[in-house]
Amino acid sequence: MTDQFQKILLAVTMLIIPFAGRASDHGDPLQADTVPQRKNIIDRLLDYFAESNKPDYSKGLDVSFIGGPHYASDTKLGIGLVAAGNYLADRSDTSAIPSNVSLYSDISTAGFALLGLRGTHIFPSDRRRIDYNIFFYSFPTEFWGLDFGSQRNDDGKSSYRLLSYRASATFMWRLGDNLFAGPALEFHHYDARKAQRPELWLGQDMVTNTVGAGFRLQYDSRDSHTGPATGWLFVLDQKFCPRFLSNSYAFSFTALRLARYTPLWRGGVLAAQVAGRFAYGNVCWSMMSNLDEGGGMRSYYEGRYRDKCALNVVAELRQHVWRRSGVTFWAGAGVVTPAVESVRWSRVLPCVGLGYRWEFKKRCNVRLDYGIGRGSSSFSFNINEAF
Numbered sequence: 001m002t003d004q005f006q007k008i009l010l011a012v013t014m015l016i017i018p019f020a021g022r023a024s025d026h027g028d029p030l031q032a033d034t035v036p037q038r039k040n041i042i043d044r045l046l047d048y049f050a051e052s053n054k055p056d057y058s059k060g061l062d063v064s065f066i067g068g069p070h071y072a073s074d075t076k077l078g079i080g081l082v083a084a085g086n087y088l089a090d091r092s093d094t095s096a097i098p099s100n101v102s103l104y105s106d107i108s109t110a111g112f113a114l115l116g117l118r119g120t121h122i123f124p125s126d127r128r129r130i131d132y133n134i135f136f137y138s139f140p141t142e143f144w145g146l147d148f149g150s151q152r153n154d155d156g157k158s159s160y161r162l163l164s165y166r167a168s169a170t171f172m173w174r175l176g177d178n179l180f181a182g183p184a185l186e187f188h189h190y191d192a193r194k195a196q197r198p199e200l201w202l203g204q205d206m207v208t209n210t211v212g213a214g215f216r217l218q219y220d221s222r223d224s225h226t227g228p229a230t231g232w233l234f235v236l237d238q239k240f241c242p243r244f245l246s247n248s249y250a251f252s253f254t255a256l257r258l259a260r261y262t263p264l265w266r267g268g269v270l271a272a273q274v275a276g277r278f279a280y281g282n283v284c285w286s287m288m289s290n291l292d293e294g295g296g297m298r299s300y301y302e303g304r305y306r307d308k309c310a311l312n313v314v315a316e317l318r319q320h321v322w323r324r325s326g327v328t329f330w331a332g333a334g335v336v337t338p339a340v341e342s343v344r345w346s347r348v349l350p351c352v353g354l355g356y357r358w359e360f361k362k363r364c365n366v367r368l369d370y371g372i373g374r375g376s377s378s379f380s381f382n383i384n385e386a387f
Helices: 001-016 041-051 149-150
Strands: 061-072 076-087 099-108 113-122 128-143 160-177 179-192 208-220 231-241 250-266 268-281 309-324 323-339 349-361 364-373 376-383
Touching: 001 208, 061 349, 061 376, 076 376, 128 179, 149 323, 160 208, 179 349, 323 364
Parallel strands: none
Antiparallel strands: 061 076, 076 099, 099 113, 113 128, 128 160, 160 179, 179 208, 208 231, 231 250, 250 268, 268 309, 309 323, 323 349, 349 364, 364 376
8 A cells, every 4th residue: 555655646746846848048147126036947837837728829839848757557667758739720710629739758667668649630620630649669568368367367477578669540521510431541560579478479470560451430529639528429440451461460350439428517527438349350469459448447457458359338537626636536347358249247357446637738637547457456647538
């Protein structure tokens, strides 16, 4: 319990005394009675964050920086830096949902390194949208095997180093009110090195390349992409990964998300999501469906539970508390299975958790989450809501 308290205290301290990408100015000393006294670096940082959540699109991109130490169960103690920006494709339409972009990076004492760029570009009048995400990471992690029995056995895991880079993009046209559709592409490269127990991979290639092509159908009536308080989100992704695209393994998958955001009372929002991913064909270890599809569960070591099919449901209460601070409480359950008809109650994995939110930019939160699952717990730091 003391260790967990120290982790939470460290993360909260990071938010109270953030590091920001601004330096102080230096000049010749002047008499205090001739010019206003210069603000020190702490005052400048406080002013910077006081203004960071006030939208200003007059110069195009409204960007802010935040960074500092954090702790996560898998990456351990680290330092992250995020540049988050919002902008309007048509600056004259101030009522439009803004586009968003984030440049994010991280290094940790566990040897974790991450660099990525993600965002959503919304064209004028919301006629078209582009979703994109590009990132690289290197990470000493663990692998529990490819069947549920092995994954539940904590003593049978294998340590290894994972190098990965991924890119995905979806271009969508508006078909009607809040309805969008369009082509989607993605690329995944995984390289598992220095595996302690390579037999857990069951003879599969330790290095895999996957190119997927398909389409997305999306209904989106949310009032915000980064911090929704009302509306619906439905996403259907269908991807095909055939051999002729130079894939290591040939397979396809269908991914679904359905989320609802309901205002309850002043400052209170109930967010609920059902998410699933169903792969079929010769699926490699790196492209299996994960327990935390949709990002809602947050209570298990990432990648521990994986199989061809995964399904989960999560409900989360988000409550504004004071000024730019808020808290969240969530509960849910998920399952991984080789086929939908193989779902058993014994495979269901529950989750509960709580989190702290600080509004970094308007409707863009820095979040600290602590989740508890069956024989597992997870502490994480991220930006924007989990779903």
